[in-house]
Amino acid sequence: MQNDTILTMRGIDKQFPGTRALSKVDFTLRKGEIHALMGENGAGKSTLIKVLTGVYEKDGGSIWLEGVEGEAHIHSPQDAQKLGIATVYQEITLCPNLTVAENMYIGRTEGQIVPWKEYEKKATALLNNLGIPARAKQELNHCSLAVQQMVAIARAVDMNCKVLILDEPTSSLDDKEVEMLFSLMRDLKSRGVGIIFVTHFLEQVYEVSDRITVLRNGELVGEYAIEDLPQVELVAKMMGKDLHDLSDLEQIGSKHKAEDEIIYEAQKISSSESKPFDFSIHKGEVNGFTGLLGSGRSESVRAIFGADRVTGGKVKMKGKEVKISKPHDAMKAGIGYLPEDRKKDGIIADLSVRENIILALQVMRGFFRPMSKAQMEAFADEYIKALNIKTASQDTLVGSLSGGNQQKVILARWLLTHPDYLILDEPTRGIDVGTKLEIQKLVLKLAAEENMSITFISSEIEEMLRTCSRLIVMRDRNIVGELTGDQLTQAQVMKTIAGGGQ
Amino acid sequence: MKRREPLTNTQLLMTIAIGIFIGMYALAMAFLGGGFLKAQQFFDILNDNSFLILLGCALTIVMIGGGINISVGGVVGLTVMACALYLNGTNIENSTLSISVTLLLALGIGLAFGIGQGFLISYMEIQPFIVTLAGMFLARGLTTMLSIYPVKVTHEGFKELVKQKLQIPFLGYIAKNGNLIPAKLEIGAIVALVMLILTWYLLKHVKLGRDIYALGGNQQSALMLGINVKRSRFLSYVISGFLSGLAGFVYLLHMPAGKADTANASEMDAIAASIIGGTLLTGGVGNVFGTFFGVLILATIKKIIVLSPLNDSWWQDMASGAMLGFFILLQSIVLSTREKRKIKAADKAALQKG
Ligand SMILES: Nc1ncnc2c1ncn2[C@@H]1O[C@H](COP(=O)(O)OP(=O)(O)OP(=O)(O)O)[C@@H](O)[C@H]1O
Numbered sequence: 001m002q003n004d005t006i007l008t009m010r011g012i013d014k015q016f017p018g019t020r021a022l023s024k025v026d027f028t029l030r031k032g033e034i035h036a037l038m039g040e041n042g043a044g045k046s047t048l049i050k051v052l053t054g055v056y057e058k059d060g061g062s063i064w065l066e067g068v069e070g071e072a073h074i075h076s077p078q079d080a081q082k083l084g085i086a087t088v089y090q091e092i093t094l095c096p097n098l099t100v101a102e103n104m105y106i107g108r109t110e111g112q113i114v115p116w117k118e119y120e121k122k123a124t125a126l127l128n129n130l131g132i133p134a135r136a137k138q139e140l141n142h143c144s145l146a147v148q149q150m151v152a153i154a155r156a157v158d159m160n161c162k163v164l165i166l167d168e169p170t171s172s173l174d175d176k177e178v179e180m181l182f183s184l185m186r187d188l189k190s191r192g193v194g195i196i197f198v199t200h201f202l203e204q205v206y207e208v209s210d211r212i213t214v215l216r217n218g219e220l221v222g223e224y225a226i227e228d229l230p231q232v233e234l235v236a237k238m239m240g241k242d243l244h245d246l247s248d249l250e251q252i253g254s255k256h257k258a259e260d261e262i263i264y265e266a267q268k269i270s271s272s273e274s275k276p277f278d279f280s281i282h283k284g285e286v287n288g289f290t291g292l293l294g295s296g297r298s299e300s301v302r303a304i305f306g307a308d309r310v311t312g313g314k315v316k317m318k319g320k321e322v323k324i325s326k327p328h329d330a331m332k333a334g335i336g337y338l339p340e341d342r343k344k345d346g347i348i349a350d351l352s353v354r355e356n357i358i359l360a361l362q363v364m365r366g367f368f369r370p371m372s373k374a375q376m377e378a379f380a381d382e383y384i385k386a387l388n389i390k391t392a393s394q395d396t397l398v399g400s401l402s403g404g405n406q407q408k409v410i411l412a413r414w415l416l417t418h419p420d421y422l423i424l425d426e427p428t429r430g431i432d433v434g435t436k437l438e439i440q441k442l443v444l445k446l447a448a449e450e451n452m453s454i455t456f457i458s459s460e461i462e463e464m465l466r467t468c469s470r471l472i473v474m475r476d477r478n479i480v481g482e483l484t485g486d487q488l489t490q491a492q493v494m495k496t497i498a499g500g501g502q
Numbered sequence: 503m504k505r506r507e508p509l510t511n512t513q514l515l516m517t518i519a520i521g522i523f524i525g526m527y528a529l530a531m532a533f534l535g536g537g538f539l540k541a542q543q544f545f546d547i548l549n550d551n552s553f554l555i556l557l558g559c560a561l562t563i564v565m566i567g568g569g570i571n572i573s574v575g576g577v578v579g580l581t582v583m584a585c586a587l588y589l590n591g592t593n594i595e596n597s598t599l600s601i602s603v604t605l606l607l608a609l610g611i612g613l614a615f616g617i618g619q620g621f622l623i624s625y626m627e628i629q630p631f632i633v634t635l636a637g638m639f640l641a642r643g644l645t646t647m648l649s650i651y652p653v654k655v656t657h658e659g660f661k662e663l664v665k666q667k668l669q670i671p672f673l674g675y676i677a678k679n680g681n682l683i684p685a686k687l688e689i690g691a692i693v694a695l696v697m698l699i700l701t702w703y704l705l706k707h708v709k710l711g712r713d714i715y716a717l718g719g720n721q722q723s724a725l726m727l728g729i730n731v732k733r734s735r736f737l738s739y740v741i742s743g744f745l746s747g748l749a750g751f752v753y754l755l756h757m758p759a760g761k762a763d764t765a766n767a768s769e770m771d772a773i774a775a776s777i778i779g780g781t782l783l784t785g786g787v788g789n790v791f792g793t794f795f796g797v798l799i800l801a802t803i804k805k806i807i808v809l810s811p812l813n814d815s816w817w818q819d820m821a822s823g824a825m826l827g828f829f830i831l832l833q834s835i836v837l838s839t840r841e842k843r844k845i846k847a848a849d850k851a852a853l854q855k856g
């Protein structure tokens with residue numbers, strides 16, 4: 001063992017009912033290193049982190065920390081914090097009813113009396129320093145998801161820790177915020193902090209990391225220096241097989257023709273959150289809305305689905321005028337919608353995987369026409385396979401699935417309804433590369449083979465370029481351009497977003 | 503840049519309760535006149551309900567932590583009975599000493615219930631409703647075991663203490679015969695007000711209090727933020743028990759007799775007062791000052807009904823029930839419109855940033 005090692009985990013085992021989440025996993029973290037922990041959804045990354053921070057008790061193995069005699073015994077997040085381990089968990093773990101400042105300092109300050117003034121001063125300084133658009137005395141539930149994520153990061157970064165753990169910290173951040181986080185990470189690194197970084201964005205891994213540890217199915221695949229592991233190999237190591245189907249994707253392609261029937265058509269549709277806009281989509285077409293975070297791309301599709309209060313506009317479905325003022329109307333008209341904020345509008349943690357998958361279909365059929373058990377099982381099985389959902393069984397509670405697998409369950413819910421028109425807002429966020437491709441393929445297949453019309457939104461432009469045959473570009477809540485054919489290049493999209501013309 | 507933060511949910515709900523209380527009281531003064539024009543009317547409300555203020559604090563604490571405690575009324579009943587029997591049976595000559603022992607007995611009973619229930623709820627992870635329901639039955643059972651007959655306190659020293667009142671001349675009134683009758687506040691009411699302030703301080707400024715808010719806000723998050731969730735929850739029940747024991751002693755000071763059904767259903771009044779004052783059953787939101795006004799609102803309604811032609815106990819109950827329903831409705835409307843505005847505001851912030 002080198003003497004610049006600050007954390008050593010050896011032979012870590014963790015068993016959940018029905019799942020072996022970790023078996024004999026080793027992990028080593030050195031001073032001043034950014035160490036990416038990689039693996040598919042459900043590989044055991046978050047579990048390894050939670051074992052380290054005392055959220056879960058390990059079933060076997062040992063942990064050593066620099067500065068601690070003998071094995072480190074960590075039985076609660078409190079212990080971990082005291083030993084200098086700061087963590088940003090995958091799911092945001094702050095208290096919505098407390099202020100921003102209190103969320104930054106609660107649970108880690110000495111003394112029995114709360115130093116409110118000091119909290120406020122220090123928090124304000126920290127917020128300004130990091131450019132987080134929030135006020136110290138603001139209640140956390142008044143903050144957007146991205147801001148909450150940043151507050152969690154600020155709390156961890158401020159902890160003067162030896163080990164900093166970031167479990168998918170970038171999933172709801174935009175490019176600028178990610179850049180800021182990276183410069184923060186580099187700064188901490190130069191001060192000798194060891195950082196564990198989990199993400200599904202491969203470019204981000206190569207941008208900041210020094211070393212990569214790969215897990216697969218709860219087992220250690222290996223530890224590599226970043227320069228020894230090119231991206232293609234990393235993916236192969238994560239999936240256990242090579243990824244070479246980008247070409248397949250092109251073959252499927254989008255086959256719709258301009259003279260195909262128009263499925264959905266809206267004139268001057270507007271909602272409480274979006275300005276009036278016109279939009280239509282053909283049968284079998286895959287299109288996308290793009291633009292920066294907050295450009296109104298999500299609000300536009302929410303208006304289509306009636307998720308916000310609709311304030312005006314005419315809507316035609318297959319040429320017939322329909323009135324869509326709430327999600328239920330949209331569903332009856334044949335529109336499906338996977339929302340961006342799945343924590344809020346999606347997952348029901350206390351229901352099983354099967355029930356979660358069946359949910360929307362059941363609503364569409366009406367509760368008085370129940371499906372047979374066998375039918376439900378068949379449907380659930382089909383999508384668990386198609387989306388590679390890692391779950392012990394159909395009856396497992398969704399709450400116990402890994403973050404990415406929960407996302408897949410909700411995606412399955414909407415795919416299963418086979419709507420005429422499906423809207424997917426960030427369907428691949430938090431999902432591993434292999435499955436991301438599977439989802440893109442599935443989207444194209446649904447369009448080509450079942451003539452489904454699909455609107456696809458993603459912050460990753462490459463992903464949209466690969467799937468969409470038409471891109472609608474938005475800025476400041478206005479549609480500023482529409483790109484098709486040859487115009488569908490990264491450069492052109494960027495230019496349009498930035499305002500460089502059509 | 504100095505800017506005022508919007509009211510938190512806690513503050514907003516409490517403000518509503520205070521506003522409604524003031525409005526109600528003003529209307530009573532205008533239309534019913536009589537007693538309501540005297541300061542003593544207000545002090546009587548405090549005197550009669552001092553034990554309920556303490557129980558309100560006891561419930562607000564556990565409710566903020568996301569729990570519930572329905573044993574508090576039973577604990578008051580048991581404490582009152584035990585203390586009355588002790589006072590009548592004691593052979594300690596020194597009356598101050600015997601009264602002190604009585605106070606310790608009351609607090610001891612409350613703490614014992616708090617510790618026992620807190621342990622089962624927090625460390626054995628049994629539903630608080632079930633544990634405290636059992637606690638309530640246990641307390642009522644023990645009370646009848648001690649005596650099925652009412653027990654009047656005969657201890658001279660204690661009876662003397664009961665008569666002690668704080669006289670406030672400048673809030674008094676001139677009686678028909680021209681004498682000044684000062685306003686009177688009982689010891690129990692003073693104790694209740696002091697504890698109210700201490701509880702407020704605990705919840706607002708002491709680490710444990712904040713941990714209880716965090717725990718009620720999101721238990722999983724509280725754990726991950728490094729809060730000792732089990733200990734905080736345990737202590738919230740211990741404090742709740744302590745306050746119930748003290749409430750028993752205060753009850754005895756107001757009405758020096760023990761009965762099997764003393765303070766019957768007062769846990770429900772305490773829960774109602776907390777809710778009216780803005781404590782949410784879902785946890786994480788609440789404030790004891792709100793609860794204080796909740797107690798005042800319930801008590802004032804009862805007073806108003808006593809003075810009105812509808813003087814019947816079922817009218818009182820119906821009015822309390824209607825009040826509670828009204829508040830819950832109001833709260834959910836206020837909070838849901840807030841929720842919508844909040845999301846808009848968050849979006850706007852994101853937009854400005856982008
Ligand atoms: N609390 C739990 N109860 C039961 N099973 C669990 C629990 N937490 C995780 N698991 C299981 O353990 C496995 C590993 O999950 P983990 O959350 O560590 O995955 P991950 O690598 O973080 O994936 P993702 O990229 O999706 O976040 C999964 O199969 C998951 O279903």
Ligand SMILES: [Mg+2]
Pocket residue numbers: 045046047090167402403404
């Ligand atoms: Mg994870």
